[in-house]
Amino acid sequence: MTDVAETGFAIHPMDQFIVKPIFREIEPGTCVPAEDIYEGCIKWYEITNVTVWMALAVLAIVALMVFGSAGRATIPSRIQSVCEMIYGFIYKMVEDVTGHDGVKYFPYVMTLFLFILFSNLLGLLPMSFTTTSHVAVTVTLALLVFLGVTILGLVKNGIGFLGMFWVSSAPLALRPVLAIIEVISYFVRPVSHSIRLAGNLMAGHAVMKVFAGFASMAVISPVAVGAVTAIYGLELLVAVVQAYVFTILTCVYLKDAVGGAHH
């Protein structure tokens, strides 16, 4: 590689995010969108590393939530109590934040939480691929929430849903200005919602990779290895907290739709 020749050691912090097909190599020059060359590009049905790691996340979720709870024991085994803890945690969150009307969207919130949590945690395995570090994935997740909440709000509350932007507690003169700000902040929601998740994971994994790259230099390698260890611990925390934050923000947005137009 050119970088090796240039600087003596190579750090490619972004290489871990490359989407690759599993069963073939993309020939160089067969996928250059700038020149309208697409024949070597990844097809929508192709099995890529994204597919593999999402499938692993699904399998892990099924293993935990279905086989873990298969005992249906009144006195739960360890794995069953983990299931019940996650269930109770998310159920309580949905009930607390969205109120009683929001409980029927609990399975969807649970799906999001489990998918993000398991993708984040599986992404921390060495040599793995973090699906939630990709903007395409998180934007899709955030847009599903955004569109879902908007459509749900309009269907449930009709035009009254738009009253959310009209802050009736503010002085009349300020209301149009506030309405514009509210509308902007409403449409920025999916952006921040998705970029937060992808950015956190991307940043953490890239930083880990950079420090791991420093480990090839003998002088600073003990420091680098220690730093990677410390950051790994932090990333474990971030993985869980980001799943939690994504879920609780989903609940907060959901409250606007099911809780009526009051602000």
Next chain:
Amino acid sequence: MEAEVAQLALMGKYIGAGLAAIGLGGAGIGVGNIAGNFLAGALRNPSAAPSQTANLFVGIAFAEALGIFSFLIALLLMFAV
């Protein structure tokens, strides 16, 4: 001449990325502020603390998101421009 211009552009790119990364410091201050104030409040009234952890995390998430935006700008400058 052209190579020099390109190198100048490269320099600007890296300086810009570094400047964008400063924004993360602001996010750090913000997150620390939220967590510190939460702790101060929680120590004053520990019984009310558990009910407010959700708000704590939401606040931290909002503050952190802005830092992540600047980090994203830095990354875009480094790798995508």
Next chain:
Amino acid sequence: MATEAHEAAAGAAAHGAGQSAGMPQLDTTTYINQIVWLLVALVVIYLVLRLVALPRIGGVLAERSSTITKDLAAAEELKQKAVAAEKAYNEALAKARDEAGKIVAKAKAEIQADLDAATAKADVEIGAKVAESEARIAEIRAGALDSVTEVAKDTAKEIIAALGGKADARSVTAAVNARLKG
């Protein structure tokens, strides 16, 4: 020069996705693939959770809470039963104690009666014996007195004879009697 090197490196980094340079996240050629598989994964997770896992876990939790309530009720009932049993036991104990007291009293009374009867009988017997003994003692004493009178009369007669007098039997007897009385 350096730019070329950088671009070559970036190109090498991005060759896997076949895109020219930059962050893999911005490689739009992979978006459709990721979104499709993401939606598949979400639908699978949703269906699994909705149809299998969540009803099961919810059922287990509900069952557990009902079991706990039931067990608590049962425990309460058992406690009440235990309290009742203790009460009954105490009652029985008190009753038994009462009875025992009565039996003891009765036995005591019977024994007392027997004892009294025996004492009375013994008293009677002793009285009879005492009376008999007294009668005999009186008899003996009377016998003894008679003998004393006889001996005194004889002695008096002899003494009179020895003194040379003539003893009149009647006057001797009278004198002895008077003397004995005195």
